[in-house]
Amino acid sequence: WIAAVARRGAALPGAEIDWPGGWPGALLLAAVTVALTVAARRVRRHPWTGAACVLLLLLAVVRPAPLTRVVTGWPPPGWKYAMCDVGQGDATVLATGAGAAVVIDTGPDPRLVDRCLRALGVTRIPLLLLTHFHADHVAGLPGVLRGRTVGAIETTNLQDPPDQSASVRREAAAARVPVVRAGPGEQRRIGGLSWQVLWPPPAPVPVADGPNDASVTLLVRSAGLTLLLPGDLEPPAQQALLRAYPALPPVDVLKVAHHGSAYQDPALLRAVRPRLALISCGQDNPYGHPAPRTVSSLRAGGATVLRTDRDGSIAVTGTGPGLRAIPTGP
Ligand SMILES: [Zn+2]
Numbered sequence: 001w002i003a004a005v006a007r008r009g010a011a012l013p014g015a016e017i018d019w020p021g022g023w024p025g026a027l028l029l030a031a032v033t034v035a036l037t038v039a040a041r042r043v044r045r046h047p048w049t050g051a052a053c054v055l056l057l058l059l060a061v062v063r064p065a066p067l068t069r070v071v072t073g074w075p076p077p078g079w080k081y082a083m084c085d086v087g088q089g090d091a092t093v094l095a096t097g098a099g100a101a102v103v104i105d106t107g108p109d110p111r112l113v114d115r116c117l118r119a120l121g122v123t124r125i126p127l128l129l130l131t132h133f134h135a136d137h138v139a140g141l142p143g144v145l146r147g148r149t150v151g152a153i154e155t156t157n158l159q160d161p162p163d164q165s166a167s168v169r170r171e172a173a174a175a176r177v178p179v180v181r182a183g184p185g186e187q188r189r190i191g192g193l194s195w196q197v198l199w200p201p202p203a204p205v206p207v208a209d210g211p212n213d214a215s216v217t218l219l220v221r222s223a224g225l226t227l228l229l230p231g232d233l234e235p236p237a238q239q240a241l242l243r244a245y246p247a248l249p250p251v252d253v254l255k256v257a258h259h260g261s262a263y264q265d266p267a268l269l270r271a272v273r274p275r276l277a278l279i280s281c282g283q284d285n286p287y288g289h290p291a292p293r294t295v296s297s298l299r300a301g302g303a304t305v306l307r308t309d310r311d312g313s314i315a316v317t318g319t320g321p322g323l324r325a326i327p328t329g330p
Pocket of ligand 1: 089090134136137232258259
């Protein structure tokens, strides 16, 4: 029971406090303990002050989403799409209704994706889509499953890297969530959200860049918004995608492929000419993502570019001239 309480406590949003290590940390802990003991004695004489302190402490640790929304102003009301700041990786969210969303990828760290979904108030996930099995897209899975109901997990058809694919299967089985494969051309609708799976094609899968080129790619429509979400597709698959769908429409939002790497097919960018180009990448990542030339060619094409390493998590609201990307800030 004690272990269960500890686990639950450690999973709460306000459970992490950076504390200095070594002697300075120990001395600080001793000083804080003495101060708290003295304060507790005084507070005993003022029960209402004591109750207020307990309430404040509880709110600081539990951080309920409606409260953080009032304090931080994020996410904005009526958000349709959000790109979570999960460091070097991808985790993005399509709202389907109050407390519900389709989640695409989990980022590399369970704590970061859990924190973002909590801020967004997402408790029900009818579908979790994993574009491919690289760790920066699937290793955060336990954080998505934590305390949420997930209807199904949909994946690409290339089970590579095999160890990541196996651990997704294990975690899904432990949480009793069925795992299905995305079919090319598959179309789905949940409320005002609908999408089509454009990629990968049926087996044999393209192996030019292995898992990246097998990324499940979605064309999404959500209450007047059009979005293209191409995972980590590399130019060979981007070109094949454009050949398969030559009439790909212009989009409001592009999740820039492969964290804004230098390798983007210019013809695909011209075809979809996004109004908002959103890049998910980690601060000072060793890959140099996003590439300056990718950012400048997106801007030259008329896109407003935001990136999670500088802007934090990003939520998209509005349509037409009212389209907005609202970042949390770093
Ligand atoms: Zn990636």
